[in-house]
Amino acid sequence: xxxxxxxxxxxxxxxxxxxxxxxxxxxxxxxxxxxxxxxxxxxxxxxxxxxxxxxxxxxxxxxxxxxxxxxxxxxxxxxxxxxxxxxxxxxxxxxxxxxxxxxxxxxxxxxxxxxxxxxxxxxxxxxxxxxxxxxxxxxxxxxxxxxxxxxxxxxxxxxxxxxxxxxxxxxxxxxxxxxxxxxxxxxxxxxxxxxxxxxxxxxxxxxxxxxxxxxxxxxxxxxxxxxxxxxxxxxxxxxxxxxxxxxxxxxxxxxxxxxxxxxxxxxxxxxxxxxxxxxxxxxxxxxxxxxxxxxxxxxxxxxxxxxxxxxxxxxxxxxxxxxxxxxxxxxxxxxxxxxxxxxxxxxxxxxxxxxxxxxxxxxxxxxxxxxxxxxxxxxxx
Numbered sequence: 001x002x003x004x005x006x007x008x009x010x011x012x013x014x015x016x017x018x019x020x021x022x023x024x025x026x027x028x029x030x031x032x033x034x035x036x037x038x039x040x041x042x043x044x045x046x047x048x049x050x051x052x053x054x055x056x057x058x059x060x061x062x063x064x065x066x067x068x069x070x071x072x073x074x075x076x077x078x079x080x081x082x083x084x085x086x087x088x089x090x091x092x093x094x095x096x097x098x099x100x101x102x103x104x105x106x107x108x109x110x111x112x113x114x115x116x117x118x119x120x121x122x123x124x125x126x127x128x129x130x131x132x133x134x135x136x137x138x139x140x141x142x143x144x145x146x147x148x149x150x151x152x153x154x155x156x157x158x159x160x161x162x163x164x165x166x167x168x169x170x171x172x173x174x175x176x177x178x179x180x181x182x183x184x185x186x187x188x189x190x191x192x193x194x195x196x197x198x199x200x201x202x203x204x205x206x207x208x209x210x211x212x213x214x215x216x217x218x219x220x221x222x223x224x225x226x227x228x229x230x231x232x233x234x235x236x237x238x239x240x241x242x243x244x245x246x247x248x249x250x251x252x253x254x255x256x257x258x259x260x261x262x263x264x265x266x267x268x269x270x271x272x273x274x275x276x277x278x279x280x281x282x283x284x285x286x287x288x289x290x291x292x293x294x295x296x297x298x299x300x301x302x303x304x305x306x307x308x309x310x311x312x313x314x315x316x317x318x319x320x321x322x323x324x325x326x327x328x329x330x331x332x333x334x335x336x337x338x339x340x341x342x343x344x345x346x347x348x349x350x351x352x353x354x355x356x357x358x359x360x361x362x363x364x365x366x367x368x369x370x371x372x373x374x375x376x377x378x379x380x381x
Contacts, residue, residue: 029363030362032364033350033364036348038297046288047286048209049283049284050286051281051283051284052204052278052282058171059197060168062088064165080170083170084167086195086196087166094163097160104153104155111146114141114142118142121138172198175199178196180197181195199280202272203273205270205271211263212265234250236248236287237287238284240283242285245277247274249270250271298332298337299313300335310327312325313326313348316349320358321357321360324346327341351365
């Protein structure tokens, strides 16, 4: 019995010695994913608020007085220039046209009679049968008849124009909105009753603002570009949720002036819009250049932790986890630009290590994180 107790005591002492040795030995390495700090050459850009504006807008208005009889288009559809849109009651215009046409016929008949009389008076004047004064009187009457013919032609043309205006046509091609009046409405030439609005949307403008200093930098960036492809000098358009629009915009520097209230310059980008995804009044983001291309250190966004002491990243130093304070620049794509604190090639931990303390041994796993791509999207705060 004493031998058994002695063996048990020796086993317990041996187990305690092994546990103490394990506690005093090295900790087990924790597997982590890392990415190397990269250096990319890129042009820093800035996301600016912009607003979509139709390239051409036309208000369809009444140009004659009358009752609106019918609408001849489908609201929200594309219309062609010259396409009939509304029909105004034209009975009065037709009557005025008929009266003007009759007046012209009467004036032409009177003109013909006066010319015949004037011709006879010319013969009588040669024979001395009429005086010069009588001849001059008939000559003046003939000239008045010619003037009345011209006046009647003008009145007939006016009547024809009014009759044509009774059928309201599209002044431009584009997308027409809803009708602003209904059948039976009295429309007025004097008030130029607004009937509908047409907007050309196959191309649109995106308006945004910059300060004069930033505008000059942008001019230099575009003028100093060595690339021949116009795509490299384009302006990228983003929807408000960050989704990029598939067609780039091309900046227009014409017709610039400084707003005296804000001190900024309004710029305009011309953007193709074949699918009408950009609608007038829509707010979008404009990715515009703000600095020359330069080599920048970048790390993934998920590797950066914001603390009370500032931005921090976890790095691998001598096989152990270490905290490193960094000074951040703008966001570029899905990563941060690092101004200070890191060097190219440093290994930054990107896996979830929030419970690991500095000094913990780590084992580097094959990283699935791709280096940050050099697309500039410095978002304006």
